[in-house]
Amino acid sequence: MMKVGLTGGIGSGKTTVAQVFSHLGVSVYSSDERAKSIMISDSELMLQIKAAFGSEAYINGSLNRTYIAAKVFSNQSELNKLNAIVHPALKRDFDLWCAQQKGVYIVKEAAILFESKAHMGLDKVILVTAPEELKISRVLNRDSSTRKEVLSRMDKQWSDVEKRVLSDFEIQNDEQHSVLNQVLAIHKSLCLLI
Numbered sequence: 001m002m003k004v005g006l007t008g009g010i011g012s013g014k015t016t017v018a019q020v021f022s023h024l025g026v027s028v029y030s031s032d033e034r035a036k037s038i039m040i041s042d043s044e045l046m047l048q049i050k051a052a053f054g055s056e057a058y059i060n061g062s063l064n065r066t067y068i069a070a071k072v073f074s075n076q077s078e079l080n081k082l083n084a085i086v087h088p089a090l091k092r093d094f095d096l097w098c099a100q101q102k103g104v105y106i107v108k109e110a111a112i113l114f115e116s117k118a119h120m121g122l123d124k125v126i127l128v129t130a131p132e133e134l135k136i137s138r139v140l141n142r143d144s145s146t147r148k149e150v151l152s153r154m155d156k157q158w159s160d161v162e163k164r165v166l167s168d169f170e171i172q173n174d175e176q177h178s179v180l181n182q183v184l185a186i187h188k189s190l191c192l193l194i
């Protein structure tokens, strides 16, 4: 079974594209969702987070998101520390999940696939792109972030130019090209590779 990464910058439409693959019957692993889940279910990981950030990191077993966000979003070394703890646990979770899947290929959706080096364990990578202003307006319409906050999050991610070099396929989610046709073409190519 092939492991296919799906990545793209904030607001590019990764989750939207992942849903199209899911409708085709492909199993999709959402790294963001799974990371949130293991942070409140993996006891070893929870102990490591408490050791690194203090017992205030959890309130009655729930992750104290406001506390953690305040620690990591304004401090790159704290963010690196959190990632260094969560990524190995997420990799273990992904490996276990993969072992339970069937099909020609699975899709692993991750915002920071290249930045976290998670692409190294994958067979192919799909990059979702969109013009910068469209990405910003999507995020502003979706959450309560300010334009400044969105730009700051974008700044922390690799550029599309850097990501394109390491990608095998690109989906232009620019609301001009059909996402469905692009996904179908990639699906066909991946199925033919087996």
Ligand code: ATP
Pocket (backbone or CB within 6 Å): 008, 009, 010, 011, 012, 013, 014, 015, 016, 017, 111, 138, 139, 142, 173, 174, 175, 179
């Ligand atoms: P993030 O990294 O911020 O989680 P993402 O890359 O997963 O973002 P999505 O959540 O899929 O992006 O999309 C961002 C917003 O843009 C969502 O509200 C989604 O509904 C909308 N969107 C994505 N693609 C399209 C499209 N082709 N047409 C219209 N709206 C779109």
